Amino acid sequence: MKNKKENSTLLQIKNLKIEGFSDERWHKIIKGVDLELKRGEVLGLIGESGAGKSTLGLAAMGYTQPGCRITGGKIVFDGIELTKLTDYEKRKYWGNRMTYVAQSAAASFNPAHRLINQTTESTIRAGLKKQNEAFDEARALYDALNLPDASTIGERYPHQVSGGQLQRIMTAMAMSPNPDLIVFDEPTTALDVTTQVEVLAAMRDIVKTYGTAAIYITHDLSVVAQMADRIKVLRYGEEVEEAMTRKMLKSPKEDYTKSLWSVRSIQKPEEKSKDTILEVENVDAFYGSFHVLKNINIKLPLGRTVALVGESGSGKSTVARVITGLLEPKAGCVKFKNSELPSSLKGRTKDELQKIQMIYQMADVAMNPKQTVYDIISRPASFFAGFTGNNLRKRVIELLEQIDLDESFIDRYPSELSGGQKQRICIARALAANPEVIICDEVTSALDQIVQEGILKLLGRLQKELNLSYIFITHDIATVKAISDEVVVMNEGEVVEQGLKSEIFAPPHPEYTELLLSSVPEMDPDWLTDLLNARNS
Amino acid sequence: MHPVVKTVLERLALGLATLFFVSLIIFSAIEMLPGDFGQAILGQAALPETVAAFRAELGLDKPAYIRYFDWALGAIQGDLGTSFSGRNASGADRSAEVVDKIAPRLWNTLFLASMAAIIAVPLSLILGILTALYRNSFFDRSVNTATLTTISFPEFFVAYILILFFASLNQIFPSLANVDADTAFGERIYRTALPAFTLTLVIVAHMMRMTRAAIINLLASPYIQMAKLSGASQTEIIIKHALPNAWAPIATVIAFNLAYLVVGVVVVEVVFVYPGVGQLMVDAVRTRDIPVVQGCALIFAVTYILLNLLADIIGIVTNPRLLHPK
16 A cells, blocks of 8 residues: 555545534534645644644544534545544554554553553554564664664553653554554644654654655644644634745745744843842752752842743742742742741741732633632732722722723633633732732743733733732743743753843853753754754764 | 552551451440340349359459450450350350351351352443443443342342242242251352342442443543544453553442442341341340450451452552552
């Protein structure tokens, strides 16, 4: 089946319509999309959450998630009309001629089985190879994907390897039956940038070597630029535009496509400040016997933003826990306006608590779903700021206006709000206490680009109006550039460097900062190739 | 030491500690029973001196904590004391060792429990897997309704219905399960069939529904979707991908029901006149035969603790995170 001539069409989707069932009725998810894929070609599907890109990617395999149905159109894979087949018939193709790489490798491997058995499961089931033959080839694939201990790593269980390794093993699993089509569904979204580079490179090489056609789904334009020959932009289940990668990056036609990288256009000029409002001095902290923070020193200038940057596990969120008093440090202290704060939450006075507020990454889980917007915001306004009765209601409305929402939101529940609105309510809740310092922990990470932009602009405006100081925890360099005055780079519980934004982003860098900065994908389709060449030389 | 061995040893130590506390509770609970054994046996007319002498003979005049240690030390060595019954006012002593009284009864109870378990456990697992596989089908609904029906009736009712159909109307099995030490093995199985069926009907629902729920709960996992997309059939998904991750909750429920088979079947024993531990204990309470009551209670506690320990161990060894640490 491999010998069919190049450039023939492998997959053709015509006017596909898919509906999903929720809230007691059917909603349209895909509203008549066409898609064509040639053999050996990589197509990038890009869009924000809810654009229907995952649904379309799965539909390319003739699969719909439980609760979804195909209501019209055709999916023709190598001459076979998939919408007419039963699941029983489609199983012959799944895991054989078409395979899938999921977003969260950690959740997508069965915890009960060894990796090599899972890698080769579908190949052996389809009768393509015998077990030992398939195992040998899987080990060769592990090696080709630059996995350490390629000959033995397959004997391990999923929890025994790292996320980046799992994602590569899942790619090996998808390659094992030597399929005609692989659907990559946000395969690097859950990974740190430094890990992402290796995984992207491994995936790109292997797809090229085997000449496999692929659909690459992501919300990150700079990632898709590295992977895809052609890009299709989706929004609300409809195609916005489609073009060859280079052409799309150079001259996107639609406004929507242009807006997708709008965050990158926010640039805040950095400002110095003489006064320091908050200081973390020589802090050491432990989780049990694990040394999470090692002699941390951070200064927050008054009315400015310090961005804490680092990968997962670098200790950024732990710094926030120490500052707020949720975690008592073993050594060192936190000073607010030159006076030392009690290290534990219990030891702090109401006044001290009021000054420092937090906003979290997951706005959904940071709010009680059974409370209305009024309940959520009024609690700190009465507890800390002492508002009561009619004044309290006025204050809540005033706070809502500050975050660009109006009075009509006051009786809504969190479930009736969009992701961006939820995060705005969390900001209002923090403001209700009249704080001087706000710690923002990955507050834009779960949001789409355009919504992110709105939140970042709001935070910037509030800073000016209220002279707030922010500690902004993030792993996203674009966000750092957009909002910070100073930057603190963290790695493995230590501060790698701290300084003004312009100093940190200007070379020369310490080794880790260099690795971190260079790993952030750029919109240039040659970025990955150039980077790998530069690193290898 | 392998962490699994360590965890198992920890659980074992915890089990022993539990047993110690339970023995304290059993002892104090019985201390608090109203009435006096001496008075009860000798009658209201007995002289106070006679009662006192009788109490002294049984050691009931010693302080409670000494009696507890005597009893506990004996129990550790397998000696549960001497039964109070068999003594009477005339001073004749035909009393037996508690162990000798309990042992044949316990053997009967374990025999009946094993029979019920051998039928019920595989049956519930198979039904649980099948209902998960064909969930929301007619088959699923009928099995669920049927098992819920049998668990909803009182045990004695189920027992009498079975007697009606299988012993009275159709004389397939005997309605009385009177066995003794001399009953042959095959005959024993034949006679205990109806009580075993009764118990099966009572416990299947719980285990089967847990198996079904544990499996269905996992079907929403991303790795199940992954298995589907790699071409696995429904059966393969349930048996190979869901079941291995579902053992821990299933084992807990099975252990709970097996413990029930040993300690909670007195009603069924009474209906079928089956000489098990449950009846022995009820009789002993009535006659204030304290050593026997204590002995039975202790055996029940050991059963619960051991079976739960077993369920814990199954939970641990089927969890690769614990079995194969990083």
